[in-house]
Amino acid sequence: MKMKSLICGCLLALSLTGCDTHASPTGRGQTLLYSEQDMQQLGRASFSQMKQSLTINRNPVLNAYVDCIAGRIIAALxxxxxxxxxxxxDSPQVNAFALPGxxxxxxxxxxxxxxTPDELAAVISHEVAHVLSNHGNEQASRADIKGMGLKLVDLALDLGEVENRQMCMAALGLGAEVGISLPFGREQETEADIIGLELMARAGFNPKAAISLWQNMARASQGEPLELLSTHPSHDSRIEELAAQIPKVEGAYREASRRQLRPCRLR
Known part of the structure; x- marks a missing residue:
């Protein structure tokens, strides 16, 4: 009975990772353990390391094109x-990212x-939306809390001399990953899609390009993991959600289109 109580207490500690202490831009509750200054320092250190470990493309035409699109998005923040x-x-990986700081x-x-410029704007806006929504802080905080909870479970199993301890820990680890980390990862991706859509519209990029982007991504991918065990929504789910959100940002796009915005062309 004592052992059962210990395990129940540890599992309760894991469930506390759902505590909401902050609200995201869409109103979703978040647990944030780190300060903005902490995250900015992490972002600066990570970006510096990446510039040292990856090859930086120096093509002036490509850089001017990317800078133009990113600059309009930054101006709309x-x-x-x-x-x-x-x-x-320079990388064969199809990816982009934004970091705090x-x-x-x-x-x-x-x-x-x-x-197209609009499709690249959809990518960059999505990544910047992750930063605006404190998703990096949220993921780091949840990882720390989950790790603390698993250590408590391990201690309870050790004290109780439970047989097949490693199997139990593996099962609990999978449960925490699927039940805590991955669902919030999917919510974060959807949230970044919604915020990024509004951001690109305010920057004067056609929000409908977000749909064609993910159609391109679907064609380029060689299959994908099951949505249940993925941190990203499936392509179909993502496209469906984006299509539902586009009418909400078309007004911002029309308003931005009336301004004299710098055109971004890949010459």
């Missing part, structure tokens, strides 16, 4: 504007999937 550093990396990285292979 709400609130006080901080300087952002944008770097184009004002850092954007785009991989050259992304330009073969994001075929």
């Amino acid at each position: 709400p609130g006080e504007r901080q300087p952002w550093e944008v770097v184009l990396f 004002g850092y954007i990285g785009v991989y050259t292979s992304m330009l073969r999937v994001a075929n």
Whole structure:
């Protein structure tokens, strides 16, 4: 009975990872353990390391194109504007990212999937939305809390001399991963899609390009993991959600289109 109580207490500790202490831009509850300054330092250190370990593309035409798109998105950010550093990396990986502190990285292979300025804007806006929504802080905080809970379970199993301890720990680890980390990862991706859609519209990029982007991504991918065990929504789910959100941002796009915005062309 004592052993059962210990395990129940540890599992309760794991369940506490759902505690909401902050609200995301869409109103979703978040647990954030780190300060904004902490995350900015992490972002700066990570970006510096990436610039040392990856090859930076120096093609002036490609860089001007990416800088133009990123610059319009940065100009559309709400609130006080901080300087952002944008770097184009040579990589076969189809990816892009943004980090706290004002850092954007785009991989050259992304330009073969994001075929238009609007499609690349959808990618960059999505990544910047992750930063605006404190998703990095949230993921780091949840990982720390989950790790603390698993250590308590391990201690309870050790004290109780439970047989097949390693099997139990593996099962509990999978349960925590599927039940805690991955669902929030999917919610974060959907949230970044919604916020990114509004951001690209305010920057004067056609939000409908977010759909064509993910159609391109679906064609380029060689299959994908089951949505249940993936941190990203399936392509079909993502496209369906984006289509539902586009009418909500079309007004912002029309308003931005009336302004004299710098055209971004890959010459």
